[in-house]
Ligand SMILES: Cc1ncc(C[n+]2csc(CCOP(=O)(O)OP(=O)(O)O)c2C)c(N)n1
């Protein structure tokens with residue numbers, strides 16, 4: 001049973017869909033049409049043989065809204081499976097970001113030092129710039145980006161959250 | 172063309188016949204000409220030419236709602252497709268199974284802003300249950316069969332198939348329905364037996380139980396209706412119905428408390444408020460039913476039986492949700508109830524029924540009778556009495572006349588009542604009546620209309636003549652958009668902004684112009700005679716019934732109020748009762 005609380009929580013939801021034209025528009029349209037939040041949304045084909053794609057959605061809502069989101073997703077014809085990873089047990093969640101810094105001298109050294117602490121890799125560099133690649137929990141990426149801001153951050157590109165349940169069971 | 176191969180238009184017609192479709196409502200245009208050419212060469216599928224694509228979709232809805240089968244329409248690209256959007260939304264909200272076939276510009280022109288191109292699947296994504304753009308003729312039959320499957324399975328709804336012109340002429344393979352395996356769409360139809368056992372436990376112990384049933388019972392089929400009746404009789408529980416559910420229980424049955432909701436009966440709404448067990452069957456706790464959610468039926472345990480999981484806990488949190496087809500679930504409830512060793516003593520319900528009788532004795536639907544001016548409620552009552560025992564179907568438009576019909580016309584069978592509930596679409600009734608009459612050529616089909624609503628799809632009068640459809644339209648002519656006027660009277664200080672039906676046509680002359688019969692009546696003493704005359708005329712008839720222009724529709728639960736704040740008549744302090752901020756927002 002659902003507890004009637006107005007307390008909002010962050011949920012990561014994995015959705016397996018037929019990879020057909022318009023399927024992403026259906027999912028996004030559902031969220032915008034019904035006024036649900038999207039914190040992050042990623043999609044890519046994961047099973048080329050059966051033409052299945054996996055969408056990972058991070059959303060925020062009350063328990064009632066989260067239940068609605070899942071029920072509404074399941075109602076879409078091309079949706080095969082919906083799994084609320086947050087509710088259903090332990091899972092791992094990762095995000096990747098590319099972070100560009102501009103600077104010389106002291107700032108460069110400091111940037112490299114922070115990158116070392118966060119285990120970010122340098123994937124491009126010029127005399128006056130770096131591009132770092134960093135992988136981790138979204139919170140870690142937030143922290144990295146915030147620390148880089150005063151040392152010359154000029155551009156950020158984030159992939160959005162991907163997630164998968166721990167253990168041997170597939171979605 | 173090798174053997175076994177057909178062109179797209181032939182595939183489409185074959186798919187329609189294999190799906191049991193005998194009639195499509197439609198309107199031609201450039202990109203669907205190949206299909207119209209194929210239609211011309213065959214007899215299996217009848218085409219009913221409408222006069223506006225909105226008419227086609229409401230007619231298909233009328234056809235579907237009165238038969239339980241999928242309604243089909245066929246329109247051209249661009250404006251043809253966009254003209255169906257209101258009807259698609261209407262069918263989505265009222266869970267009506269529709270397959271809408273739209274033409275599209277040829278595949279290689281899509282995206283070019285070609286003549287009469289519209290992004291039809293994009294536009295209709297939010298107002299269909301599902302939609303398809305067919306890009307390969309070899310996928311056409313599969314897609315069509317799946318479209319019918321999706322439209323009629325689970326919670327029914329409208330499905331659109333967009334057909335580029337080149338697909339209609341290309342040659343390809345045809346698959347019959349049994350060769351098609353659907354990928355993913357299989358709604359759950361069997362209810363969880365252990366949850367049902369819990370429901371039985373609540374039913375046994377309930378002192379103030381109530382069935383609250385909706386259109387889902389009717390959509391589930393005749394067996395669901397029969398089982399509900401059995402269950403009501405075997406338990407002795409009272410039952411109320413939503414606007415969409417009227418006819419699911421005979422209006423004449425003792426256990427029936429009348430309609431629930433904003434313009435429902437006093438006894439139904441009070442029972443909703445006071446019950447200790449609410450058994451919701453195939454209804455969705457719509458805001459016109461619940462009123463203020465925070466004050467909704469505060470002391471009841473709630474059971475919700477629905478085939479659509481997204482209807483559960485959407486507006487109101489329930490104690491026991493049961494996902495499944497109403498017919499299956501009611502069958503299991505009946506089985507477990509009948510298997511009880513100790514059935515609860517019926518006399519336990521006596522205090523509850525006494526309370527209900529006390530509410531009933533207020534006769535909340537009473538209205539004044541007059542010799543002169545015609546009361547609108549009288550028209551509905553007289554129509555009901557004049558058609559009792561006849562094979563009659565009733566459609567309405569939207570407004571006060573719709574609510575009066577829901578209150579005063581007693582439906583004893585399902586699928587006899589076609590109204591636009593969820594969307595409240597003015598202009599629904601006349602084309603819907605046309606669709607009903609196509610499905611039931613020998614039955615009496617009535618559209619009860621408002622003088623404002625009828626103007627919205629008037630062109631369909633020509634359709635009725637062309638296809639010899641003797642529908643009877645009764646215009647409850649109060650010279651106002653009455654429902655708007657009522658709100659303005661109660662909430663906006665009687666400032667009747669733009670709600671007067673100015674420059675109305677002479678409806679009898681209009682009838683003449685279209686080849687209908689037109690009658691006019693404005694005296695209460697002449698009403699019954701006019702009704703009898705109209706019903707005896709073999710062709711289509713408009714009866715312009717001039718009624719009291721100031722009558723308001725009661726009972727009324729003001730938007731944003733609770734069930735027990737129901738008004739039986741314009742309260743002295745109506746402004747206060749009705750004028751809450753929450754209420755104003757909800758209008
Ligand atoms: C397409 C559409 N436009 C506007 C409305 C808002 N509306 C609801 S009832 C109503 C008045 C209907 O007037 P009439 O058909 O004369 O019926 P009455 O209420 O007078 O019986 C209006 C404008 C609507 N429901 N549908």
Ligand SMILES: [Mg+2]
Nearest residue numbers: 621622651653
């Ligand atoms: Mg009117």
